[in-house]
Amino acid sequence: MDYLYHILIISLIYSIFAQSLNLELGFTGLYNFGHIAFFGIGAYTSALLSLNGVPIPLAVIGAITLAGVAGALLAIPTLRLSGDYFGIATLVFAEMIHLVFLNERDITRGPMGLPNIPRPEWIGSGISSLPPFLIVTFAAAAVTFILLRRITNSPYGRSLKVIREDEFVAQALGKNTSLIKTKAIVTGSAFAGLAGVIWAHYITYISPSDFTLQETILVLLCVVLGGKGTHFGPVVGAFVIIFFAEFIRFIPIPSEYIRFVAPLQGMVYGFILVIMMLKRPQGLIPESRKFTTTNA
């Protein structure tokens, strides 16, 4: 039961992370290969602030804000680049952030990471904290879902899809495409930051090796497998992928082979990603061709 709580919490965190990427990748067509950077910025900022005595709610707000600002810093210079170069720039950005975590030892303690990240008193620690933590994570995922749905089921969401389909047409129709894309990246980055914040306070120990390309591939897989440009797709994708990843752990593997498991897992994910893109690019939940704007 406790183990199930754990998997649910991780799945929900990834569902937030995947939804935030979906805003950029699925709706706007921006191939952001460095999304883990914003998850990491959220995690490190909230951890560092709360370890230094800042009340957790303030640390959380600060972390989300900084992730959003970092998104703007990435977006403004790189959005002028064409699609492929944007992808490469995001990859480089994530690597730079990784190096900051690794090398700014005075602040981040480098490869040793940050242990004992505090949690709110009322959640506490240990097994008994799992149900309340699950509730908080669920609430955060639900808020993310509702806010992102409101943002995308709207004329703004339609303008994202116009840009995705044809940026020149968007401009010919008077859309300020760089501003619209910047807003999408800032919003996406802020929600990725939220996912990172929850993760940091859940795991209570973070280190630079948690924020690598492997995690970016994992979250890309959640979005692509679940269904780009849909609301439920990334959520479903996150649950399928996380449950699958946890399931693998129960396969009895002789100890002499255990060292092959992690790289093999990465290869399997990469493989599934390629297969999905080739064979079922629309994912498990295909995007509806009919656009709806909810006004509720």
Added chain:
Amino acid sequence: MLKIENVSKSFGALTAVNDVSFRLGDTGISGLIGPNGSGKTTLFHLITGFYKLDTGNIHFLGQRINGLPPHIISRKGIVRTFQQTRVLPFLSSLDNLIAAAPDQLGENLLPLFFQPSKVALQETRNSEKAESVLETLGLLKLKDSPAGDLSYGQQKLLEIGRVLMAEPKLIILDEPTAGINPTLIRHLVTILKSLRDQSIKIFLIEHNMPLVAELCEKIFVMDSGSLIFSGTPNEVQNNSRVIEAYLGRTADAANT
């Protein structure tokens, strides 16, 4: 309405538009013709801000517009179609049109949360307007189909519909009838004439000469990047330089 002064544009050694100057009047349909590769599309890209000019100036309604980004020029009232038809393939026909409505409050994030009823009202109006445009185009029954599923001719019509939604002052069309069947061409001609009668200015590139003669009051002729002639359809058809430009090109093609 539109004043083009000494406009040039080169791509490397090739001068695609060479010191072109002319004015467009406030009303009616004007045409731009010329052999393939004479620089017509390039000139349209320059007017709409998709290419930057090397030299010269472009004024629209008394304001200089060269140097402005395409979306600003569009908001000032110059809305275009593309020579290679560009619909938004995965969006429905209806959404293709609604997307073109100007000044949508709901394209900003904050009003989505703080003025949702205003956003919804505007959305309803835009959607009604889009349906009436689809009706005019004869595409209403396809409103929920992805635009990519429409026939080529229907996509061309949809592109015109998108321009109409944008409430333009000057419509710029790059070969609107290329590759579409005669029935659709007649349909398009009716639409263009009715726009002209609502005193919306139209400037179009067209290779179909009888059609140009039928629609346009004034025709500009380009050859090898230069404006070689302008006048009424009659004057153009009888001008020796124009005939030479077309025939010369045909002779060249025959020799190679």
